[in-house]
Amino acid sequence: MGLTLEGKKVLVTGASSGIGAALAEKLAEEGSVVGICARRAERLEETLERCKVSSPESRMWVVDLADPAQTEELAVKALTEMGGVDVLVNNAGIPKRRHVTSLDADTVEKVMAINFFSPVRLTLALLPHMLERGSGLVVNISSVAATLSSPGESAYDASKAALAVFSESMAVDLWDSGVDVMVVYPALFETELFSLPDNDPPVAGIEPAPVSELVDAVVEGMRSGTRQVYAPSWFFDMAKGKFDNLDGFLSGAAEFVRGQSGRV
Numbered sequence: 001m002g003l004t005l006e007g008k009k010v011l012v013t014g015a016s017s018g019i020g021a022a023l024a025e026k027l028a029e030e031g032s033v034v035g036i037c038a039r040r041a042e043r044l045e046e047t048l049e050r051c052k053v054s055s056p057e058s059r060m061w062v063v064d065l066a067d068p069a070q071t072e073e074l075a076v077k078a079l080t081e082m083g084g085v086d087v088l089v090n091n092a093g094i095p096k097r098r099h100v101t102s103l104d105a106d107t108v109e110k111v112m113a114i115n116f117f118s119p120v121r122l123t124l125a126l127l128p129h130m131l132e133r134g135s136g137l138v139v140n141i142s143s144v145a146a147t148l149s150s151p152g153e154s155a156y157d158a159s160k161a162a163l164a165v166f167s168e169s170m171a172v173d174l175w176d177s178g179v180d181v182m183v184v185y186p187a188l189f190e191t192e193l194f195s196l197p198d199n200d201p202p203v204a205g206i207e208p209a210p211v212s213e214l215v216d217a218v219v220e221g222m223r224s225g226t227r228q229v230y231a232p233s234w235f236f237d238m239a240k241g242k243f244d245n246l247d248g249f250l251s252g253a254a255e256f257v258r259g260q261s262g263r264v
Contacts, residue, residue: 002222002223002224002225003087003137003222003223003225004223005027005030005031005032005219005222005223006030006031006032007031007032007033008031008032008033008086008087009032009033009035009082009083009084009085009086009087010024010027010032010033010034010035010085010086010087010088010089011034011035011036011037011078011082011085011087011088011089011126012024012027012034012035012036012037012089012091013036013037013038013063013065013089013090013091013092013118013119013122014037014038014065014091014092014093015036015037015038015044015047015060015091016036016038016039016040016043016044016046016047017038017040017043017047018189018211019091019141019186019189019211019214019215020036020038020047020089020091020092021036021043021047021050022211022212022214022215023089023091023215023218023219024036024047024051024058025047025050025051025054026215026216026219027219028050028051028052028053028054028055028058029054029055030219031054031055032055032087033055033057033058033082034051034055034058035058035059035060035061035078035081035082035085036048036051036058036059036060036061037060037061037062037063037065037074037092038062038063038092039062039063039064039065040062041062044060044062045060047060048060059081059082061074061077061078065092065114065118065122066110066113066114066118068117068121071118071121071122071125072121072125074122075122075125075126076125078126079126079129084129084133085126085129085130085136086135086136086137087136087137087138087139087222088122088123088126088136088137088138088139089139089141090118090119090122090123090138090139090140090141090163091141092114092118092119093114093115093141093143093156093159093160094110094111094114094115094156095153095156096110096111096153096155096156097152097153097156098152098153098155099152100154103154103155107155108155108158111155111156111158111159112155112158112159112162114159115156115159115160115162115163116159116162116163116166119140119163120163120166123138123140123170127179130178130179131174131177131178131179133178134177134178135178135179136178136179136180137179137180137181137182137222138167138170138179138180138181138182139181139182139184139218139222140163140164140166140167140181140182140183140184141184141186142160142161142163142164142167142183142184142185143156143157143160143185143186143187144185144186144187144230144235144238144239145157145160145161146160146161146163146164146185147161147164147185147239147242148235148238148239148242149242149250149253151253151254151257152257163183164183164185167181167182167183168181168183171227180225180227181227182221182222182226182227182228182229183227183228183229184214184217184218184221184228184229184231185228185229185230185231185235185236185239186214186231187209187230187231187232187235188207188208188209189208189209189210189211189213189214189231190208190209190210190211209231209232213231213232214231217229217231217233218231
């Protein structure tokens with residue numbers, strides 16, 4: 001399943017900043033031709049210029065992935081203008097950290113539209129091309145929130161869990177087809193995701209790690225052919241601990257949140 005990155009055509013969503021931008025730049029340095037998309041044209045242009053230093057054929061598209069028509073149009077443009085897509089990195093996402101008592105159905109639907117329906121729609125649009133060619137890799141950026149059920153992030157947690165489970169089922173369906181699937185579970189990294197307005201502050205109680213640490217883990221996972229990447233890797237042990245003792249994990253999380261908020 002391992003992948004040689006040099007010469008591969010890679011589409012990265014949500015690449016105007018943070019994980020997407022850093023990953024696109026790293027892949028360009030590795031010799032990939034990178035296609036990037038996001039909503040913010042100026043920020044995306046800055047990412048593209050950095051990518052072009054190593055990969056002059058890289059290109060960009062300004063896209064609102066909440067719009068199904070724009071998502072499907074992106075797939076067509078990527079296939080025609082790049083001449084195909086070897087690797088799809090579904091990275092775009094929004095947080096919406098809110099206590100469940102402050103959530104409304106519209107907010108949950110907006111989170112699902114970006115974090116789940118959009119990557120699924122883009123994947124399904126590009127999948128026939130990959131299957132016809134007999135090769136391809138879909139990298140879905142989920143979150144440790146998908147397995148650790150981060151408090152105050154129920155909409156985000158659910159969207160990332162949906163993406164992870166969809167990915168695993170897709171991997172089974174595509175077994176031996178030549179098209180592989182990798183799921184990435186990042187923890188807290190130094191991105192705008194944790195400082196966006198209209199979000200409660202995160203309650204994790206740990207310092208964000210450098211984005212470069214995550215990027216290195218993703219690239220190594222692509223090279224080695226692993227099917228899941230936890231970054232930092234020790235969060236995998238936390239996920240196993242939760243499944244071994246769910247009541248203990250949930251009660252401990254609730255106690256931690258009460259301590260953070262000053263409630264007894």
